Amino acid sequence: MISSNSLTYQYPSSSSVLAFPNLNLDEAESLLILGKSGVGKTTLLHLLAGLLNPATGNITINHTNITTLSAKALDAFRGKQIGMVFQNNHALRSLTVLENLKARLYFTKKTSNKNALVELLNVLGIADCQNKKTNELSIGQLQRLGIALAVVHQPKLILADEPTSSLDDTNCTKVMQLLQEQATANKANLIVITHDQRIKANFKNVLSL
Amino acid sequence: MNTWKIVLSNLKNKPLYTFLSVFSLSISIALLLGVLQLDASVQNQFKNSLGNVDLVVGAKGSPLQLVLSSVLHVDNPTGNISYPEAIKLTRNPLIKNAAPISYGDNYKGYRIVGTTPAFDSFYAAEIATGTSPINSMEAVIGSEVAQKLGLQLGDTFKSAHGLTDEAIAAHDAEFKVVGIYKKSYKVLDRLIITTLESIWDVHDHDEHEEHEHEEAHQHETKEVTSLLLSFRSPVGLLTTPRMINEKTNMQAALPKFELDRLFKFTGIGIQAISWIAYIILIISCITIFISLYKMVKERAFDLALMRTYGASNLKISTIIALEGICIVVLSLLIGFALSQLGLHFVFTILKSSLQQDIMPTLPLQSFLYTVILILAVILIGIAMAIVPLFKMNISKILSDEK
Numbered sequence: 001m002i003s004s005n006s007l008t009y010q011y012p013s014s015s016s017v018l019a020f021p022n023l024n025l026d027e028a029e030s031l032l033i034l035g036k037s038g039v040g041k042t043t044l045l046h047l048l049a050g051l052l053n054p055a056t057g058n059i060t061i062n063h064t065n066i067t068t069l070s071a072k073a074l075d076a077f078r079g080k081q082i083g084m085v086f087q088n089n090h091a092l093r094s095l096t097v098l099e100n101l102k103a104r105l106y107f108t109k110k111t112s113n114k115n116a117l118v119e120l121l122n123v124l125g126i127a128d129c130q131n132k133k134t135n136e137l138s139i140g141q142l143q144r145l146g147i148a149l150a151v152v153h154q155p156k157l158i159l160a161d162e163p164t165s166s167l168d169d170t171n172c173t174k175v176m177q178l179l180q181e182q183a184t185a186n187k188a189n190l191i192v193i194t195h196d197q198r199i200k201a202n203f204k205n206v207l208s209l
Numbered sequence: 210m211n212t213w214k215i216v217l218s219n220l221k222n223k224p225l226y227t228f229l230s231v232f233s234l235s236i237s238i239a240l241l242l243g244v245l246q247l248d249a250s251v252q253n254q255f256k257n258s259l260g261n262v263d264l265v266v267g268a269k270g271s272p273l274q275l276v277l278s279s280v281l282h283v284d285n286p287t288g289n290i291s292y293p294e295a296i297k298l299t300r301n302p303l304i305k306n307a308a309p310i311s312y313g314d315n316y317k318g319y320r321i322v323g324t325t326p327a328f329d330s331f332y333a334a335e336i337a338t339g340t341s342p343i344n345s346m347e348a349v350i351g352s353e354v355a356q357k358l359g360l361q362l363g364d365t366f367k368s369a370h371g372l373t374d375e376a377i378a379a380h381d382a383e384f385k386v387v388g389i390y391k392k393s394y395k396v397l398d399r400l401i402i403t404t405l406e407s408i409w410d411v412h413d414h415d416e417h418e419e420h421e422h423e424e425a426h427q428h429e430t431k432e433v434t435s436l437l438l439s440f441r442s443p444v445g446l447l448t449t450p451r452m453i454n455e456k457t458n459m460q461a462a463l464p465k466f467e468l469d470r471l472f473k474f475t476g477i478g479i480q481a482i483s484w485i486a487y488i489i490l491i492i493s494c495i496t497i498f499i500s501l502y503k504m505v506k507e508r509a510f511d512l513a514l515m516r517t518y519g520a521s522n523l524k525i526s527t528i529i530a531l532e533g534i535c536i537v538v539l540s541l542l543i544g545f546a547l548s549q550l551g552l553h554f555v556f557t558i559l560k561s562s563l564q565q566d567i568m569p570t571l572p573l574q575s576f577l578y579t580v581i582l583i584l585a586v587i588l589i590g591i592a593m594a595i596v597p598l599f600k601m602n603i604s605k606i607l608s609d610e611k
């Protein structure tokens with residue numbers, strides 16, 4: 001469950017204020033936010049992730065108003081409740097695939113079970129890459145690892161920033177399918193922001209900025 | 210998975226940076242610690258070798274030469290002094306201990322010193338086996354001499370004229386080993402001690418052969434090379450040297466004063482090496498700083514990712530600081546090992562040129578100061594690399610990546 005109320009953001013170095021429409025998603029509901037670059041899609045996503053502070057308004061995730069949390073509590077909340085997927089960079093470069101998942105859980109202060117991790121990689125089709133460094137993976141494999149890192153700690157909210165923009169059609173379809181399956185499996189809200197029109201059909205709720 | 214594992218993977222992932230940092234830092238640490246220890250060991254060695262000798266009286270000439278030859282036994286003597294005159298000097302109530310020494314001969318490069326039993330108390334010398342020399346042509350030898358030349362009690366040897374091994378003319382008279390000193394790490398280890406009479410006898414005998422018909426020669430006044438003195442109170446040190454220098458044709462030299470003068474010269478070299486080591490230390494600090502700083506910049510996305518994983522700023526700072534600390538600890542260990550290895554090497558060389566074992570001295574206090582200084586300088590470098598972390602704009606880093 002996630003809701004936002006009269007959310008605005010002011011850029012530090014300018015006087016312009018961005019105002020965002022109110023969001024209201026029930027449990028496990030997903031949302032696609034479409035918009036051209038520069039309209040503040042990523043800003044909205046980072047506000048929802050608690051990486052930016054709003055000028056006004058509230059964001060409530062799973063009954064917690066994250067705009068009132070201290071920096072430290074916000075770090076911990078983000079680690080536990082939110083998973084993020086990015087366009088290109090997805091994992092820590094000095095670690096292997098499996099170590100990345102372990103590190104992800106370590107930072108969230110959760111214990112890791114190797115079998116469960118390998119099973120997750122298996123579902124995402126990259127179990128055979130578990131001991132590879134991230135620079136040995138293809139773009140499609142990297143994006144699957146990105147999904148694994150976003151869901152391994154069973155978050156309540158998955159935020160994806162242009163997850164398909166670098167992918168070809170085949171990978172695009174597959175990645176979106178996996179992302180939605182994982183969100184459903186975790187009963188998590190999925191919010192995807194993109195300018196990629198290919199994935200429009202995957203969503204019931206579409207918001208244009 | 211834990212912080213250490215992440216730190217170690219990060220270090221392994223940039224082997225060149227890690228190697229360069231550890232390399233330059235450990236070299237500078239090795240130089241700093243090595244020079245410190247070498248300086249302390251050599252000074253200690255010299256000071257130790259002085260024993261309780263407060264003053265040395267010899268023929269006029271360079272006071273440093275007199276100290277080097279008669280106390281440290283490394284240089285040639287300044288000349289001889291008259292034995293009766295020297296004995297006259299010892300009738301001073303302020304004098305605690307006096308030993309005339311006489312030399313000019315060697316056996317296979319080890320100096321033969323003719324003296325009286327008083328000599329032993331200057332160095333708190335103890336005899337390991339055998340006795341002190343009582344009769345002429347009896348000798349007690351230092352532990353190093355015994356070991357290197359394989360001499361044992363009862364062995365005999367012939368001395369050669371001069372102070373170095375190259376001397377050709379060998380005397381006919383044979384010395385007999387009656388005692389061996391305990392190892393002392395002092396100059397005593399490489400000396401052959403005998404009675405004054407032995408030296409006179411050896412030379413009289415030779416001269417007798419050379420000048421068989423010059424009977425008068427035998428009645429010449431006895432001579433010694435120098436006289437070692439120690440005083441009951443510092444008052445003796447204040448008055449006696451002046452008296453000797455002004456009223457006799459001999460000179461008095463203060464070994465401690467002369468050595469301090471010598472160290473002022475050698476200190477310049479030590480100082481130069483220290484400065485080089487400090488410069489390398491600063492360079493390696495800059496290397497570590499740049500390495501960590503670049504890591505913070507280049508890996509900004511990795512660090513931002515960790516923040517989205519729930520890691521606090523403190524956690525990320527800890528990871529980066531630990532990377533630096535790993536390098537420092539590793540360098541300290543390698544640097545210390547290198548310094549010990551280097552010292553061992555230098556001591557081996559010194560040993561063969563001085564013919565003497567040097568006791569390695571660890572000046573604990575200055576050692577600790579140096580280590581603390583190194584740590585402080587490097588921790589400042591690490592702290593400077595971490596500061597930008599707290600100003601990091603995660604949102605900007607994540608969105609710039611597209």
